[in-house]
Amino acid sequence: NPAASPSQIISRFQQYLQINTTQPSPDYQTSTQFILSQAGSLSLESRAIEFVKNKPVVLLKWPGSDPFLPSVLLNSHTDVVSFEHSKWIHPPLGGYVDRRGDIFGRGSQDMKCVGMQYLEAIRRLKASGFRPKRSLYLSFVPDEEIGGNDGAKKLAYSDVFKDMNVEIVLDEGLPSLNENYRLFYAEKAPWWLVIKSNGAPGHGAKLYDNSAMENLFKSIESITRFRASQFDLLKSGLKSEGEVISVNMAFLKAGTPSPTGFVMNLQPSEAEAGFDIRVPPTADIESFEKRIAEEWAPASRNMTFEFKQKVTPHDDLGRPLVTATDSSNPWWILMEEAIKKANGKIGKPEIFSGATDARYFRQLGLPAIGFSPMANTPYLLHDHNEFLNKAEYLRGIEVYESIIKAYTSYIPPGRDGVSRDEL
């Protein structure tokens, strides 16, 4: 079967990498055509739904033999973040494979790899004669990189989704440098904070209190100390990456522009700074909010603040938005078993450091697991020279074969254990 040869498999991945779905103006038309044609070659049911115009959600279905069993959803996003072309050793939209077998491209880790691996796993399972009991859905959603409001969120809150009767969702994860795959049961919530200071303007030679710059820098010092304290917890091993609040400065804006740069002998009356903050579901939100209002942007120091983005890491009832990792969640156990069956090793369950579409499904009360099968791989999401090794990519397909088999065959205890198939 030539369609299943490694060179054909890699060639399909390259084709997907070559489609320019880079934010802020992704070519969703071409990616949609590509995915639909893949679905056609696999005889999957397919449709493209525009909950928002020109932002297609491509939905594929491999029907299960028992329509009464809830379904399984494998999600991936089709968009990728932008890149600095000149800083790459191979073109970011090329899908170039070097002598070591490293496949270069924006999206090779985040997450065109996963979307294609789902499809390749289905190709192999179909060729082997496997038939799922549960229906398997694949969603290829737009706009994850800009928040997912017009993509996964629309899907999750739609009637289409209700009709799908989904019981478990898989979405993206992160690579690990060692041999252990990483599994994610929750994620941090992005808070994008902008703080502004005001102060009296004055001569650049004059020393006085409460300038806008001084007021802003008192805040930056306080934020820097907090950042260091969180980072120390991580460095010392007392906490893991997913358990600390991360704070990074995104921009600084101040000064009075002049045709030759900035006016040097005028102290500005305004200054501002922006921070990308990530809050774990386990954090004490109230005390952190208090810290921002009282220490980072106190009105008493002529400061104001605003959130450009403030996602809650909690559900409607105020509970942390997490997927269970113990025996109360059979999907977690099945996932671990299926990976191990495919000879994969697994590290400790983790909280994802960034934001993913999984949060929309967790908000509905569904279990969602973040996983991208990338072991022995450096973390290059959003970085220059993003790549995934060919051998690692192919191994990931085998892992998904094992997961899909286990998930679509799972019948919960107590449900008489007889599927329609066997009747």
Ligand SMILES: CSCC[C@H](NC=O)C(=O)O
């Ligand atoms: C709040 S929308 C941003 C989503 C983005 N997701 C992946 O990188 C992130 O910055 O985590």
Ligand SMILES: [Zn+2]
């Ligand atoms: Zn992603």
Ligand SMILES: [Zn+2]
């Ligand atoms: Zn991303």
